[in-house]
């Protein structure tokens with residue numbers, strides 16, 4: 001058997017413990033920032049060059065992951081030992097590696113390739129790719145995936161998106177892709193230089209509704225012709241593969257695997273209010289011709305379910321970031337003195353923090369509930385929908401109160417709260433992008 | 437991880453829901469209008485419940501059954517009596533909160549007795565209906581500052597003071613009274629006494645006229661040289677200054693999630709009825725982004741999300757108690773969230789249902805009156821926030837007041 005998932009987690013724990021990464025990053029960031037900024041302005045360009053996919057190990061039928069088994073029907077908030085270990089590992093990575101790199105990645109507008117390489121060592125992609133294709137995944141565990149997303153986001157939301165974007169595409173292909181799509185693309189997520197990829201659903205229209213897409217996919221002979229614009233797409237400059245949502249005639253909304261070097265694919269750099277480390281931008285599809293086989297899975301792919309997984313991923317990220325706000329404001333309010341005592345001794349300050357704690361706990365249980373239903377293959381439409389409404393709302397409330405609690409200092413880049421404020425606005429806005 | 441109700445509690449849930457529907461709802465308005473009249477229908481229900489509770493691990497309406505679990509030796513997860521009580525109470529409050537609070541032998545005093553009484557007392561007070569008297573005219577939230585005294589006199593304590601807002605105070609068999617055995621020793625000297633109704637010197641002063649939960653009576657008593665035998669002091673008679681207030685306050689870690697459960701039940705009633713009345717406006721099935729819906733529909737979904745969050749937080753607090761995890765912070769979080777959620781939702785439902793919601797033809801206006809108390813008793817919204825804040829910030833009650 002290949003290395004069990006927990007083996008990767010443990011291996012990663014060791015590498016996080018060595019301070020080498022951080023040192024390396026610390027050195028590199030400043031230099032990279034300079035060179036990078038020099039080459040960037042608003043522009044429209046070709047996307048990243050797509051690698052040659054090896055397509056070895058060709059399988060006719062898709063491999064699907066099992067549901068975790070042997071579970072009782074009791075109400076239970078505990079997590080398994082493996083999940084706890086995963087949580088601890090990612091938590092350390094978030095604290096030791098992600099958080100120190102966050103400010104730089106935010107101003108650079110991308111996450112340093114180095115850091116992404118370190119993240120690769122966590123072995124997350126192995127959880128997304130089935131054993132038969134070289135990965136380590138046997139079961140599909142949205143609960144574990146939620147834990148990972150939440151913990152990563154305690155370090156930084158934008159970096160978490162940069163790390164999870166490709167894995168989201170891998171998850172989607174594992175869950176919905178055809179045998180051919182799986183054997184073509186999935187091994188590439190485990191390459192030494194893993195395949196950067198992104199799910200593209202949002203479009204640049206006000207009141208965007210993921211169920212009413214403007215991007216179209218017209219069947220023409222053996223091909224589909226895709227046309228439209230996708231906004232806030234992560235890893236816009238580096239992604240070699242996009243999973244694009246488009247509306248079809250007769251088949252409703254579907255997803256298409258579009259390689260960045262397909263003719264007619266261009267990208268526009270369009271940085272957003274936040275999520276800067278995720279390097280979000282616009283994907284322009286100008287009558288892009290893709291083969292029939294680019295349609296993800298067969299007709300039984302459930303677009304709505306895919307949206308739900310994405311929303312829950314954003315909920316998990318919101319929980320992690322809100323936790324970061326809570327931890328930071330607690331420390332700050334206990335340290336900061338005004339009128340002769342710590343500001344935390346004043347109720348209007350203390351209650352604001354209490355409410356961050358309360359609503360965050362609400363966000364967490366709402367997300368956990370939906371994710372646990374998904375894990376067992378039960379209907380989670382309503383739970384995911386309500387979790388998302390709740391998280392979107394409370395995340396922003398927490399984001400704005402985080403800044404408020406630091407006063408004018410919170411408004412400056414001396415503290416991360418202004419970044420969290422910008423990032424947390426994304427929770428209500430983003431559709432797609434990730435997949436638990 | 438799984439956050440659904442287990443099958444073994446679904447039976448209890450259904451039974452409680454039926455009881456609420458068949459027995460509480462039909463008389464809900466009647467006793468809202470006839471304040472202070474005893475809902476005699478409850479006697480029968482209470483007898484029935486007594487029978488059922490004897491055989492069950494958790495009661496239907498029982499605050500009595502909720503308590504701190506012992507740590508399970510085998511590390512197995514439990515869904516025990518705290519969760520069972522919560523489910524029962526939640527469903528019954530979907531029926532009527534005032535009636536639930538008036539259920540014979542299910543008073544808060546019973547919870548206190550269950551928590552601190554010794555074996556002999558448990559036996560002696562078995563089957564008695566016990567109300568709880570902490571609050572005084574000048575001491576509510578700040579319950580450590582009560583002024584009622586209990587002076588030792590031979591085998592008796594002599595109680596003097598004034599107690600207000602005693603739920604079921606005029607209906608119960610006995611009242612658990614908080615009094616200080618030595619005011620100079622501060623909060624550690626506060627003890628609770630089981631005072632039987634009819635004891636000379638215990639005088640009913642009045643019943644309150646209230647905004648809501650009118651089926652429940654709320655009594656004020658004067659204690660005027662009321663002599664209570666020392667065997668009625670609940671728990672340890674010694675004053676242990678170092679232990680302080682913690683002991684008596686611990687009861688609240690268990691009862692706060694139950695009050696949160698009441699709020700979840702009332703809000704459910706209101707939201708459910710409102711959705712029924714507005715069914716023609718609700719077309720979407722949890723799919724369209726909330727900003728693309730009509731204001732009514734978006735509002736309903738948002739309320740539902742708030743309701744679910746409060747419900748799950750409440751279950752979490754009870755689950756922790758069942759599994760012997762310290763849950764003081766989570767109990768307060770649940771109470772704070774559920775209290776304000778319920779008040780917000782019930783008020784919004786009146787607004788959405790317009791004149792129909794406001795008029796007495798429907799119960800929606802009543803739920804919006806009943807809901808207010810759930811954000812007040814067992815610790816107000818602010819007191820819960822205070823508890824949560826102190827825990828999160830690591831502050832003492834002297835630093836964060």
Ligand SMILES: Cc1cc2nc3c(=O)[nH]c(=O)nc-3n(C[C@H](O)[C@H](O)[C@H](O)COP(=O)(O)OP(=O)(O)OC[C@H]3O[C@@H](n4cnc5c(N)ncnc54)[C@H](O)[C@@H]3O)c2cc1C
Pocket residue numbers: 347544567568569570571575576577578600601602603604646654809812813814815816817818819822837
């Ligand atoms: C219908 C009903 C039934 C009741 N049943 C019982 C019962 O069975 N037994 C019993 O003992 N009591 C009972 N109570 C009393 C109830 O628990 C108290 O009313 C409640 O705890 C609040 O106390 P108070 O009314 O004295 O308000 P106060 O303590 O005077 O509070 C007034 C306001 O100040 C706020 N406040 C107080 N202290 C602080 C602080 N430190 N920081 C911030 N804000 C603060 C409160 O939140 C509130 O908004 C009942 C009350 C009612 C109305």
